[in-house]
Amino acid sequence: MSSLDYQDRRRLVTPERLHRFFGSRRIAVVGASDSSSWAVNLMGSLRHAGGHKELTFVHPKHNELFGQPTIPNLRDLDEPADMAFILVGPTRVEEILEDAAAAGVKNAVILAAGYGETGDDGRARQHGLAQLALGLDITIMGPNTIGFINAxxxxxxxxxxxxxxxxxxxVGAVFESGSMARATHEFAQAHGVGSTLWASVGNSAVMTSLDILEYLLEDEATKSVALFLESVREPERLMELGRKSLELDKPIVAFKAGRSEEGKRSASAHTGAVATDDAVVDAAFRQAGIVRVESIEELVSTAALLGxxxxxPTGRRMGVVTSSGGGCNIIADLAVANGLELPPWDEKTVANLSEHLPPFASILNPLDTTGYGHARARPRPTKAxxxxxxxxxxxxxxxxxxTMMTPLPATRPDDPTFIESRLEILGDIVKNSPVPVFLSSNTCLDVPEYPQRLLASSGLFLMPGGDLAMSSLGSMMRWIDQRDRILARGKTAVRAGDDSAPAIEGAWAEDEGRALLASNGVPMVPAELVTTADDAAAAALRFDGAAAMKICSRAITHKSxxxxxxxxxxxxEAVHAAYERISTAVRRKVPDADLRGVLVSPMRTGGQELLVGITMDPTFGPVLAVGLGGIWVEILRDVSLRVLPVDAATVKDMLLxxxxxxxxxxxxxxxxxDVDAVSDVIVQIAQAALALGDRLExxxxxxxxxxxxxxxxxxxxxxxxxxxxxxQTGVPTDA
Incomplete structure (x- = not known):
């Protein structure tokens, strides 16, 4: 995470500056050697990409590297380079940055590790690096990064x-893991998924994943973003960017590492960030309109589908035509698992399909074209x-x-007429279809360059295998649903803390909590606080019926x-006896407790009991939990979560x-x-919690x-x- 706050580093990471950073064409490579695998890999990547205009090697000890003459210092550049790619160890990075600033170089990628990921000394080194970059006015990516690809x-x-x-x-892609950035880029390349930017942020001393996300949202060529997060460190900004992505119709697909306790510990050790409860991450992403996926392959597949x-689609009703009966069975199972519907074909459709299928064919959805369909002669170069x-x-x-497509030829046939004509016709079918058409391969095998070119020239994209296709389609529908709900509701106002709330540290007595809720409009069962058995009996009589009696003390949170x-x-008589029983039991078990008295309330029976709780998450701030209450909360653990603030419509979603x-x-x-009435009350409870500001636990x-x-x-x-x-807390601006 950056050692600078957002306002300090903002001038180094604006979308305009990042545009210049990622467009660097004059690159100075500092500290390379012919024997360094990092340098060899860097040279290969630059050579294959081919878009840099000038490459200068900087090394004080080598006169020549990779067949090119070197200069001893960045200060010896005839004119400023656009970027310095720094390959030296951490002890020399700062002096290189000072040389870069003196030479007018405004951008740097720092490969070296040994910073925030290594403990207190490394964090101090990273803080110094960030402060130096700010003072020198240099935008840096890293340290501990492998760099980026601007295709x-x-x-x-x-x-x-x-x-x-x-x-x-x-597809734009941002990764908080260099190895995952490399692996997913290889996977994307193998399946014909092209990108605008593929970036590894490393330790983010200055430039963070959200800085690049903001840049990508403003980049016209980027239509979707793949985001690999190990932690969430600017929650409020992430929520704001999530809403912006919906307004721009640029989906964000995220993989967040650390679902299990072991995963959270590993992510925290790698990044030094506080681990956040995974259910809270799910809720926050849902509120921000960010689609969360379960694997890095699904991250690439889903971002590609949306990009x-x-x-x-306007709904979840899917038609399926495929050449495999077994494939139909698999698709049907996966469709159900991903919330997709398979309605029967319309009568007219059945009649039209019947003309092209044998009498024994079952015209179902999914539709198996059968071997007979393949055997029939066709008037044009197509398949059944x-x-x-x-x-x-x-x-x-x-x-x-x-549809799942049969395998395409890996190389160009001697006579490519059929396959190339077929793909052109298929492209026209997809383009002219009244509904969107999505294609996948049968399995997640690599797609060679020849079929990749064929597909691209026909305007077709092939998802990598039926399993990933179905999960990606399900994620797409979740994103559409989230987008429509969030944008329809607008933003939810954030309530500031109320200084008039009692300045209590620790647990409140129940009568104090009741007063807080009542002042925020929350209906509570009537109650009287009494300090004698006679007063308890009088209160119970006023309630006219059976009563509930509870001790009231700041020192006792679990009264039972x-x-x-x-x-x-x-x-x-029963009230007198109950009062004495409570007083005796409590004084015996908690002799030093400061007792405020006993609360007497009318008994309530019937209806359903809910739990409504708000706690402070270390990352996202106040989080609302709604579930079945009473004894059921511990048994069923059936709870829905959202980050505050929320509106009544969001709470209604939670209940459903x-x-x-x-x-x-x-x-x-x-x-x-009355779900609407329940939702209104829960919003009032949440407002009472927000009134406590940062003091809320x-x-x-x-x-x-x-x-x-x-x-x-x-x-x-x-x-x-x-x-x-x-x-900074994680209070989002929408629900």
Whole structure:
């Protein structure tokens, strides 16, 4: 992570400066040697890309490198280079940067490791490096980076071996791991996925992944972005950029490492960042309109699908035509797993397809073209799946079409007429289809250069295998759903902390928490705080029925554990006895507790109980959790999360996400919950939490009782901390 705050480094990483950085064509390579594999790889990448205009080697001890004369120092440049690619060790990097500044060089890529990833000494070294870059006005990528590839410009200061020129295409990619940047670029190249920029940020002393993300969102040639994150270090900015990507119709697809506890520890050790609960990351990405995927292959496949296909479905109804019966079975299973629908064909479609299939064919969706279909003579150079797909795309009941293509020839045949004509016709079918058409190969085998060129010349993109295709299509639909919901709602205002809230450090007594909620409009079950048994009996009488009685003390957060709760108390004698029982039990178990008294409330029965809790995540700030409450929260763990602030529509989405949502909808004859009323109350609870500002640690209403349109809190826990120093938190601007 950058050792500079955003405002300090902003002038070094604006999209305009990054445009010049990534467009560098006059490159000075400092510290290379003929025996260095890094230098050899760098030379190969630059040579294959072919777009640099001038390459200068800087070395004080070698007169010649890679067949070219050298200069001893950057200060000896006749005119400033656009960029210095620095291959020296960490102890010499700072002096090289000073030489670069003296020579008028404004950009540098730093390969050296030994910085923030190595502990306290390394972090101090990285901080000094960042401060030096700021003072010298030099934009640096790294340290500990392999560099970047700018395919459209043909510029590739990339210290990794390559064997071909980088493919141009619509995908921008940013990685917080050099090895993953290399591996995914090789995978992308092998499957015809072209890019605008492929970058490894390294330790991000100055330039971060989000700086490059912002640059890519403003780059006209970039249509989608693949983002590999090991940690989330600027959460608020990530959320803002997520919304911007939706407004620009440039999807962000993210792989976030560290789902398991072991993965989080590994990511933290690698980056030095605080590990964030993975469920919170999921929720934050969903709110930002960022699609999260489960593998680096899916990262490339999904970003490519969204980048190459600007025409997107309006729904999840998929038509499938393929030449494999087994493939139909696989696709059907994968479609269900990825939330895609397979409606039956319309009667007219069935009739039209029947004319081209044998009587024994089952005209289902997915459609198997059968071996007979392949054997029939065709009036044009096509295959059965091409012709049948051309018919099926007219079906009014589908939103998009998918087909798995039979393998294409690896090399140009002696007579290429059929295959080249076929791909041209297929391109026309896809272009003229009334619904989007998506293609994949049968398996995730590499696509050689000849079929890559054929596909590209016909305007076709081939997803790498049916499995990745189905997961990518499912991710595309999730992105479309998120985009539509988020943009329709606009931004949710962020509520500032309220200085009038009590300055309590630690747990609040329940009556104090109730007062906070009431001041924010949250309906609570009536309650009276009493300090004698007689007062308790009088309060219970006023409530006219069975009562609930609970100890009230800042020192006691789990009241039942100390005998501090008695429920269903009915009658004056029972109330007196319950009061004495609570007082005796609590004083025996917590003798030093400061007791404020006993809360007496009317008993409530029926309805459903929800948990509504807000806690402070170390990365994203206040996070709302909604789930089944009471005893069920520990048993079912059925909880939906969002980063605050939220609006009522977002809370409604959360409720509908719960596995046990049927209980709220009136299962087994129960009264259906007024979900709109529940959502409004939960928003009010969240507002009460936000009123505590940075002092919030926990605010929990459990249970929140819901009975039709009646919504009220039965118990509340509030925990606050002392005043915190001002720091950037992860409060997003939309929900």
């Amino acid at each position: 459209p410009a043909g510029v590739a200061p990339w210290a990794v071996a390559t064997n071909r020129a980088p493919l141009r295409g619509p 190459y296909h600007g025409r997107r 799946e091409d012709d049948l797909m051309e018919i099926a795309v007219q079906d009014p009941g589908i939103d998009f079409m998918f 554990d100390v005998g501090g709760v008695v429920l269903g108390v009915d009658g004056s 996400e719960l596995t046990a949502v049927s209980l709220l909808q009136g299962a087994r004859g129960a009264t259906p919950a 926990t605010l929990e209403v459990n249970p929140l009782r819901v009975d039709g349109s009646v919504v009220e809190g039965l118990d509340v826990l509030v925990v606050t901390v002392g005043d915190k120093p001002a720091e």
